[in-house]
Amino acid sequence: MxxxxxxxxxxxxxxxxxxxxxxxxxxxxxxxxxxxxxxxxxxxxxxxxxxxxxxxxxxxxxxxxxxxxxxxxxxxxxxxxxxxxxxxxxxxxxxxxxxxxxxxxxxxxxxxxxxxxxxxxxxxxxxxxxxxxxxxxxxxxxxxxxxxxxxxxxxxxxxxxxxxxxxxxxxxxxxxxxxxxxxxxxxxxxSVRTSCMDTRQQTVADRDTQQMENLFRIHDQNMETIRCIGRQREEQQRRAIPDNLxxxxxxxxxxxxxxxxxxx
Structure with missing residues (x-):
């Protein structure tokens, strides 16, 4: 061909x-x-x-x-x-x-x-x-x-x-x-961008540009992102179905x- x-x-x-x-x-x-x-x-x-x-x-x-x-x-x-x-x-x-x-x-x-x-x-x-x-x-x-x-x-x-x-x-x-x-x-x-993932990516960008005094705030944001992702995974497992059909x-x-x- x-x-x-x-x-x-x-x-x-x-x-x-x-x-x-x-x-x-x-x-x-x-x-x-x-x-x-x-x-x-x-x-x-x-x-x-x-x-x-x-x-x-x-x-x-x-x-x-x-x-x-x-x-x-x-x-x-x-x-x-x-x-x-x-x-x-x-x-x-x-x-x-x-x-x-x-x-x-x-x-x-x-x-x-x-x-x-x-x-x-x-x-x-x-x-x-x-x-x-x-x-x-x-x-x-x-x-x-x-x-x-x-x-x-x-x-x-x-x-x-x-x-x-x-x-x-x-x-x-x-x-x-x-x-x-x-x-x-x-x-x-x-495979699909979610609000939690958006938050985490913004946090990484902030960490690269902000001063040392902001590290504790960034840490708190990271922990909230992790909790958000965890809640999503728990909900997916509870429903026992894939994300997108x-x-x-x-x-x-x-x-x-x-x-x-x-x-x-």
Whole structure:
């Protein structure tokens, strides 16, 4: 595949997300909707804005579960070795996904799995934010885990960024589900700036610039930040749920999964 090609694996899922809200985007100079895509004009515009698409951008739709089938083999046959990828998931009112700058790399053994580093970030187009939102993932979490055609990636076919699973097992069998639309997704507050974290970062900045007589006050602020974070963690444990559920729940059956190929 030519190096000028950029592939977007998109899974269209409607769900909530958390992260930095980006500005509005405008579909100027870009071609119309790709033939066969499930995205509306406004959804397509929002996605291209997050991707930084320009006037030479051309997108084609490679795979849709509603058109080409819902098995892992169906996905692999249509996507092949295309890269980079954008995963888009649609589930009711929620629409989200993930950007992956590498392809789906199968292991040598059909019963094995492969895990490799990859530039990964999540996003939300609808269902939670007023504007398209990009969610950064800590560098150590930017990995892709892919099962062989007969294997398992810890109970899924594909795991993106650790917290987005396709064909996720919901029966405790540790084997992938038969349907690629069986999803599991969650993120943690470490991926999203919180009021407590903002306070702690400001405290560090103050400590670098203020005089010695302020150290006791800064110490008190640090202790309050620690208490605030502790209260948040206790509440999360009490609820026994992850921080951010982009699909509305941690496990769901997506309405649609789509793979797009973007050429610049």
């Amino acid at each position: 030519a190096t000028s090609c950029i592939v977007l694996l998109m899974i269209t899922v409607v769900l909530t997300a958390a992260g930095r809200v980006v500005g509005q985007v405008h579909l100027r100079g870009l071609q119309g909707l790709p033939d066969g895509t499930s995205l509306s004009a406004s959804e397509y515009e929002g996605l291209l804005g997050l991707l930084g698409a320009n006037g030479t951008t051309r997108v084609t739709s490679l795979y849709r579960t509603s058109v080409h089938g819902t098995t892992y083999d169906d996905l692999l046959d249509r996507v092949g070795d295309a890269k980079p990828l954008v995963l888009v998931v649609r589930n009711g009112q929620y629409l989200f996904g993930a950007f992956i700058n590498c392809g789906i790399l199968l292991p040598d053994s059909p019963t094995g799995s492969s895990m490799y580093p990859c530039d990964v970030w999540y996003y939300s187009l609808a269902g939670h934010f007023e504007k398209p939102t990009k969610i950064e993932i800590p560098r150590e979490g930017q990995i892709v885990h892919v099962a062989g055609k007969e294997g398992s990636a810890l109970g899924a076919n594909v795991r993106i960024g650790g917290y987005l699973h396709l064909a996720a097992d919901s029966r405790g069998s540790r084997r992938p589900a038969d349907d690629i639309r069986s999803c599991r997704q969650y993120t943690f507050s470490s 982009l699909g509305g729940s941690s496990e769901f059956m997506a309405d649609e999964i789509e793979v797009l190929h973007l050429v610049q």
